[in-house]
Amino acid sequence: MNIEKYSGIIPAFYACYDNNSEVNPEAVRDLTKHLVSKGIKGLYVGGSSGECIYQSVSERKTTLENVIEACEGKITVIAHVACNNTKDSMELAAHAQSVGADAIAAIPPIYFHLPDHAVAQYWNDISSAAPDTDFIIYNIPQLAGIALTPSLYKTMLENPRVIGVKNSSMPVLDIANFRSIGGNDRVVFNGPDEQLASGLIAGANGGIGGTYAVMPELYTAIFDLIGSGNIEKAAHIQTLATEIIFAMCSCTGNLYAVMKEIIRQRDGIDCGGVRKPLAAITEADMPVISKCITMINEAVKAAVH
Secondary structure, X not given: OOHHHHOOEEEEOOOOEOOOOOEOHHHHHHHHHHHHHOOOOEXXXXXXXXXXXXXXXXXXXXXXXXXXHHHOOOOEXXXXXXXXXXXXXXXXXXXXXXXXXXXXXXXXXXXXXXXXXXXXXXXXXXXXXXXXXXXXXXXXXXXXXXXXXXXXXXXXXXXXXXXXXXXXXXXXXXXXHHHHHHOOXXXXXXXXXXXXXXXXXXXXXXXXXXXHHHOHHHHHHHHHHHHHOOHHHHHHHHHHHHHHHHHHHOOOOOHHXXXXXXXXXXXXXXXXXXXXXXOOOOHHHHHHHHHHHHHHHHHHHHHHO
16 A cells, blocks of 8 residues: 555545536536645545535536546545445445546444444445445544444454545544554544644644645645644644634635635635535625635745745
8 A cells, every 4th residue: 555645635625516506527627626736645525525415426426537537647536435325335436446536435324323343344345346446434423423443443454445544533642543553554644624733743644624625735834844843833834724714614604615715716716605505605704705815825925934
């Protein structure tokens, strides 16, 4: 397993829609090319930021196909393929392998609280549909309702395709724990954007985050600063990024709607809005969005000096 291709900043890709809230392939390609130009390591496609639970299997395939076409093999592509049933998840896994994704990832099934052995079977079934593709476990217990336990992780490591964990639980200790269990030949991604710096110090190989695409310059700077040992400046840039996150979350509109509007205004790429029932931005959000753009631009200047 080539750990290097998973070491770095991997933005979670946003759903791209047209004015009718249909997936917009052109916008998918535009956003992909924009992010590649920012020096990211890869893209995480079809996860929470991609509004996966509100999209059909065919829509998720369309998005992945256009990302892979647009990135031209320049970056690592991880396809999140989990649905709330095994059949659709396996179909997406097989498709991801067929179009050349570097890895697939999956949360556990949500709503029903399944026992560990059923979750393991679900993940192994998905992996079996893409037998030549790396598999990443997505641990986000605060939303999925099921946590990746040390014993379940050890069970999953018996699957030779499992290369590691995208850990979005809040305790940084979990990153150190999964690193200890998997050893140096497994990957651990930091999930919570607000703690990328501390996650990297705790042993994460890189980060996959939902706010990375709106300000990739800050997160690539944090990664590089930690790597060079400049902890003090990394902590400062992390604080600036976290303040921006808090400001974006103060809007009435959903966070993804806010970030897409920032990208439209700051980068000239129209990704559309969000799909209902996610809340659209309001007129009252616009001054906050303008403030966030200013905050991002000022933070980028701080990061490069």
